[in-house]
Amino acid sequence: MPRTIAVAGKGGTGKTTIAALLITQLILQNRVPVLAIDADPDSNLGDLLGLQPEQSIGDLREEVLDVMKKLPAGMTKASYVEAGLHQIIAEADGFDLIAMGRGEGSGCYCALNNMIRKFSDDLTPSYRWVVMDNEAGLEHLSRRTTRNVDALLVVISDNPLSLRSAEKIQAITEDLDNRIGHKYIVTNMIPEDRMEVFRRRLETLRIPHLIDIPYDPNLEEVIFQGEPLKNLNGSPIMNTIQTIIDTVGGEDADS
Numbered sequence: 660m661p662r663t664i665a666v667a668g669k670g671g672t673g674k675t676t677i678a679a680l681l682i683t684q685l686i687l688q689n690r691v692p693v694l695a696i697d698a699d700p701d702s703n704l705g706d707l708l709g710l711q712p713e714q715s716i717g718d719l720r721e722e723v724l725d726v727m728k729k730l731p732a733g734m735t736k737a738s739y740v741e742a743g744l745h746q747i748i749a750e751a752d753g754f755d756l757i758a759m760g761r762g763e764g765s766g767c768y769c770a771l772n773n774m775i776r777k778f779s780d781d782l783t784p785s786y787r788w789v790v791m792d793n794e795a796g797l798e799h800l801s802r803r804t805t806r807n808v809d810a811l812l813v814v815i816s817d818n819p820l821s822l823r824s825a826e827k828i829q830a831i832t833e834d835l836d837n838r839i840g841h842k843y844i845v846t847n848m849i850p851e852d853r854m855e856v857f858r859r860r861l862e863t864l865r866i867p868h869l870i871d872i873p874y875d876p877n878l879e880e881v882i883f884q885g886e887p888l889k890n891l892n893g894s895p896i897m898n899t900i901q902t903i904i905d906t907v908g909g910e911d912a913d914s
């Protein structure tokens with residue numbers, strides 16, 4: 660099975676950026692294929708990776724519900740979903756990208772959701788790594804839309820509210836512990852002169868602090884210019900990303 664990293668935290672803390680950097684570094688090291696999952700309905704993981712799926716899983720669910728009654732002769736719901744799932748996977752060199760789209764809503768489309776889940780679960784063993792960018796509420800993780808996670812990165816930034824979010828994530832995930840191997844705090848973009856105060860605040864959490872990613876003007880520039888993230892190869896920020904990969908992946912993910 661692949662190694663799975665999920666990234667969570669308050670909006671604006673750097674989740675999508677960190678997920679995209681993890682994916683980029685894995686590709687640079689040829690630890691491929693990587694499955695990138697964009698589980699934030701406000702998604703832009705694809706933008707950072709230069710790839711966009713035509714349709715999200717949420718779109719597919721809506722579409723299936725829509726056409727269910729008028730399916731072409733001989734086509735079962737399952738085969739329709741299967742055909743659709745192949746369409747929602749965007750493929751690029753070294754990685755594929757799936758967007759979850761909007762959540763399941765309150766209606767129970769259980770049979771349909773289970774079907775989608777089964778097909779996406781069947782897909783994952785063929786990848787070496789799975790990197791998932793989550794929305795702040797962790798809806799997809801808590802609703803079991805996803806398989807087990809080896810490491811959940813909870814990102815905290817300078818915004819004190821991100822610490823509140825981390826506490827909430829801590830509470831939500833304590834119910835999911837059997838499905839999350841390790842949880843780590845990743846601090847991002849915290850000014851040096853505030854780091855000491857932050858460290859003390861982090862001690863109130865039950866999640867260990869894995870690494871601090873400093874604000875990187877080069878990263879900002881690369882994104883602003885629309886350059887590929889692989890241009891950051893070997894830069895200090897990629898070294899911090901490498902530490903995360905080493906911690907989660909050990910030698911690799913072949914077992």
Ligand SMILES: Nc1ncnc2c1ncn2[C@@H]1O[C@H](COP(=O)(O)OP(=O)(O)O)[C@@H](O)[C@H]1O
Pocket residue numbers: 668669670671672673674675676677847848872873874875876878879882
């Ligand atoms: N370490 C960093 N150095 C410089 N800019 C960063 C860093 N991390 C994130 N950013 C910038 O911060 C903003 C928010 O990051 P983003 O990944 O979109 O957050 P989230 O996905 O948590 O909402 C983006 O403009 C991103 O380019």
Ligand SMILES: [Mg+2]
Pocket residue numbers: 674675676699703
């Ligand atoms: Mg994001």
